[in-house]
Amino acid sequence: MRSLTEELLQRLVNRKSAAGFAESFGFRPDLWQREVLDTGARNIIVNCSRQVGKSTVVSIKAAHAAKYNDNALLLITSPSERQSQELLIKVKRVLADTGTGIRKDSMTMVELENGTRVFALPGNEETIRGFSGPILLIIDEAAMVEDELYYAVEPMLAVSQGQTILLSTPRGKRGFFYNKWQAEGWERYTIKATECQRIPDGWLEEKRRSMPEFWFRQEYMCEFLDAEDSAFETAYLELAKREYDPLFEVPKKAADYEPLEV
Numbered sequence: 001m002r003s004l005t006e007e008l009l010q011r012l013v014n015r016k017s018a019a020g021f022a023e024s025f026g027f028r029p030d031l032w033q034r035e036v037l038d039t040g041a042r043n044i045i046v047n048c049s050r051q052v053g054k055s056t057v058v059s060i061k062a063a064h065a066a067k068y069n070d071n072a073l074l075l076i077t078s079p080s081e082r083q084s085q086e087l088l089i090k091v092k093r094v095l096a097d098t099g100t101g102i103r104k105d106s107m108t109m110v111e112l113e114n115g116t117r118v119f120a121l122p123g124n125e126e127t128i129r130g131f132s133g134p135i136l137l138i139i140d141e142a143a144m145v146e147d148e149l150y151y152a153v154e155p156m157l158a159v160s161q162g163q164t165i166l167l168s169t170p171r172g173k174r175g176f177f178y179n180k181w182q183a184e185g186w187e188r189y190t191i192k193a194t195e196c197q198r199i200p201d202g203w204l205e206e207k208r209r210s211m212p213e214f215w216f217r218q219e220y221m222c223e224f225l226d227a228e229d230s231a232f233e234t235a236y237l238e239l240a241k242r243e244y245d246p247l248f249e250v251p252k253k254a255a256d257y258e259p260l261e262v
Helices: 006-014 018-024 030-037 054-065 081-097 148-160 175-182 201-210 213-221 234-243
Strands: 045-049 072-079 100-107 109-112 117-122 137-138 163-168 187-191
Touching: 006 018, 018 054, 030 054, 030 187, 030 213, 045 175, 054 072, 054 081, 054 109, 054 137, 054 163, 072 081, 072 148, 081 100, 081 109, 081 117, 137 148, 148 175, 163 175
Parallel strands: 045 163, 045 187, 072 117, 072 137, 137 163
Antiparallel strands: 100 109, 109 117
């Protein structure tokens, strides 16, 4: 039986460290999960395979932030309301496992006794615009969320200086998820299926053989690829924009082109 001093020390560890908080109720985070749980970076982007534990780790991070911050706001959004609600359910389970007092509970919101609220919202710009000042913003399956939503919620963090976490498998070289992956100022994580010990090698090899290579490389190996039905690869489009920008260059006249040899 632990002494009162040991229990107080553990509470201090839990308050400071989300990874320590996770371990207090029996969850043993992977190395990348531990880093995501305890990072102080404002902007975090996780490019990951399915089934590597991304929903679990952000639900713990959200529960920890909610439990140890009074009268705060946390927002969870994804392409659909159902997906957001599923993530909120995981947050509630963590709160229940840690004996956290809850004042109100619904399908789309939980309010703790400390006044902090966690909302689960669909990926809809109109729905999310009414909120402001979240200390944590989680966008799940971010590659499938419309750009308009991200650029609508980004200003919400200007005053609160809260954390943003984007999580997704890639969906081509387009959209805000891909653009932020390329941008500076983001703490980046890549977690391939081959790096997750909970995914059996044999199962993964069977998937590699049974599905198109494009989809395997995207869904399990976290590669940003041009869509198979794209008429032009992204690299060629970027090159074309550099060679001729109608805003700054005057197109050649027909007489300026060299005649074709026949």
